[in-house]
Amino acid sequence: MSTERPIEVVLVTGFLGTGKTSLIRAFLEGRDTSRVGVIVNEAGDTGFDGIVIAEGTGESSAVRMLGNGCLCCEAADDLAQSVRDLVARHVELTGAPSECIIVEASGLARPGKLLRQFHAITDIPLQVHVVSTVDATLAADPDRHGEIPVQWAAASSLVLTRRDLAGDDGQEAMTRAWAVNPLASFQSEGSAAERAAEAFAATGRANPLPQVEFAGEVSHGSIRAVTLWQSPGANWDDCTEWLDNLAGIGDERVLRVKGLVSPLSADRSWLVQAVGTTFAVPVPISREAGHVVVIGEDLTAEWFAAIEPAGTFTLPDTGAHSHEGHRHD
Structure with a gap:
């Protein structure tokens, strides 16, 4: 099966009770969802979230094609097959593949x-974008629940939820989430529908790195955001090989990568970014740089030093870096 353009996949993550289902419902309501699919992956046996989403868009079943064309299904062990089934169903019903598939994670x-x-999934071109909810009330403490900072760290977009229940409008929550993932865009203003639309539409944007240069690292428990600088003599082949090897050994350790790689004798840089260890196609950026930011768990100087070609990217000598006042594109 093939399509002319990649299908946008929005993976919505967030801890229990942080408003993922409400965010998806807010996005879907009032939209043409004839080529939008929703996959719900819940921790329990009953697809309550799928039922809620289906109810909010006009039907009562969690596993069916809705009256307005939005297919909700509960994903069990085979997410890949669920995506294939969604695309095939949309082709059957509309003559065209899915435009967007939203996956609500447990x-x-x-x-x-x-x-x-x-x-x-090698037969269907997909473009995956991770959105994570940030509970404005911090009802679940990120220091006690390790899943929360991991979910934040892997996101391209962070969305503030349950803001009406927070006495400080979620300022503490935003500060803590940004400390974990300074690379993410943050949607905190407007209605839930507006925040969802902005976050979900961020798929495929070639946002550059924050304007303020990074130096050193920040950390949250075992999760660190580490900046490495491209060595002056490193060429494009060295950089791409180093990034390939980073992905190869990163496994679950690497949660997010973003950087500007500057080939020798070139007047521009290339934006490279990955969610987990899955890299997107590099995008040319008219800005000189030469550094990457890696967010992950248990990242050490020794671990980075083992990545070949050795010395392609190196850790700075300076200390910790504060993200206060940063612009996050």
Whole structure:
């Protein structure tokens, strides 16, 4: 099966009770969903979230084609097959493949495990974008529940939820989430529908790195955001080989990568980015740089030093870096 353009896949993550289902419903309501699919992956045996989404868009069953064309199904062990089934069903009913597939992950899920299942889909071009909810009330403490910072760290977009219940409008929650993932865009203003639309539409954007240069690292428990600088003599082949090897040994350790790689004798850089260890196609950027930011668990200087070609990207000598006042594109 083939399509002319990649199908947008929005993987919605977030801890239990942080408003993932409400966010998806807010996005779907009032839209033409004839070529939109929703896959719900819950921790329990009953697809309550799928039922809620289906009810909100006009039907009462969690596993069916809705009256307005939005297919909701409960994904069990085979996410890849669920995606194939959705695309095939949309082709059958509309004559065209899916435009967008929204995957609501379990509140206990780590994005890396789900992202690896997309690797099994080689016959359908997909463009995967991870959105994570940030509970404005911080009802679940990120220091006690390790899934929360992992979900934040893997996201391209962070969305503030349950803002009306927070006395500080979610300022503490935003500060803590940004400390974990300074690379993410953050949707905190407007209605739930507006925040969802902005976050989900961020798929495929070639956002550059934040304008303020990184130096050193920040950390949250075992999760660190580490900046490495491209060595002056490293060419494009060295850089791509290093990034390939980073992905090869990263497994679940690497949650997010973003960087500007500057080939020798070139007047522009290339934006490279990955969710987990899945890299998107590099995008040319008219800005000189030469560094990458890696967010992951248990990242050490020794681990980075073992990546070949050795010395392609190196850790700076400076210390910790504060993200206060950063612009996050």
